[in-house]
Amino acid sequence: MAKALNIIRDEHRSIAAILHGMEYLVERIRTRNAKVNPRVFSAMIYYLDTFSERMHHPKEDRFLFQALRSRGGEAATVVADLETEHAAGGDALRRLEQCLMRYEEGGDKEFPAFAAAVEKFVREYRDHMHKEESIVFPLAQRLLSAADWQAIDRAFEENRDPLAADRDTRDFKKLFDRIVNLAPPPIGVGPDA
Numbered sequence: 001m002a003k004a005l006n007i008i009r010d011e012h013r014s015i016a017a018i019l020h021g022m023e024y025l026v027e028r029i030r031t032r033n034a035k036v037n038p039r040v041f042s043a044m045i046y047y048l049d050t051f052s053e054r055m056h057h058p059k060e061d062r063f064l065f066q067a068l069r070s071r072g073g074e075a076a077t078v079v080a081d082l083e084t085e086h087a088a089g090g091d092a093l094r095r096l097e098q099c100l101m102r103y104e105e106g107g108d109k110e111f112p113a114f115a116a117a118v119e120k121f122v123r124e125y126r127d128h129m130h131k132e133e134s135i136v137f138p139l140a141q142r143l144l145s146a147a148d149w150q151a152i153d154r155a156f157e158e159n160r161d162p163l164a165a166d167r168d169t170r171d172f173k174k175l176f177d178r179i180v181n182l183a184p185p186p187i188g189v190g191p192d193a
């Protein structure tokens with residue numbers, strides 16, 4: 001598989017881990033009345049905003065989707081659909097953030113709306129990543145030439161983050177680790193002592 005597709009798949013795994021964590025924590029609050037530090041959710045939303053919205057999606061748009069769009073036909077239609085989803089991603093995240101704020105400030109009575117927002121967000125995000133891997137990957141492998149892949153792989157490798165310097169990749173790792181430290185087991189290791 002092309003390097004660029006492997007990078008996308010790896011990044012999807014990190015995002016999927018965050019989504020699973022969110023869903024799991026909401027379920028624990030709902031079924032066991034677990035006390036979860038809201039900072040965990042804030043850190044998760046921040047991660048999705050900085051990593052996914054500002055780095056992962058722009059990279060897909062700029063390098064992979066652009067090459068596919070130039071093939072026209074089915075590829076252009078699929079790409080247009082996914083680009084629309086990318087464009088809506090920021091708003092979806094803002095809505096989730098607003099529900100979290102209401103829950104933090106309003107307490108238990110705001111939990112059902114927050115839980116429903118998390119479930120919707122997670123479902124839509126998973127669908128989006130599944131579409132990329134199950135539809136775009138095979139389409140790209142079928143339609144793009146060796147020269148296309150060379151250029152795309154180089155762009156992904158040279159510029160893993162189109163908006164920031166390499167060091168930010170390490171910052172995302174740090175942020176991910178911080179979330180893992182904040183989250184209670186078995187998602188994370190629990191708050192620092």
Ligand SMILES: [Fe+2]
Binds near residue numbers: 056
């Ligand atoms: Fe993606």
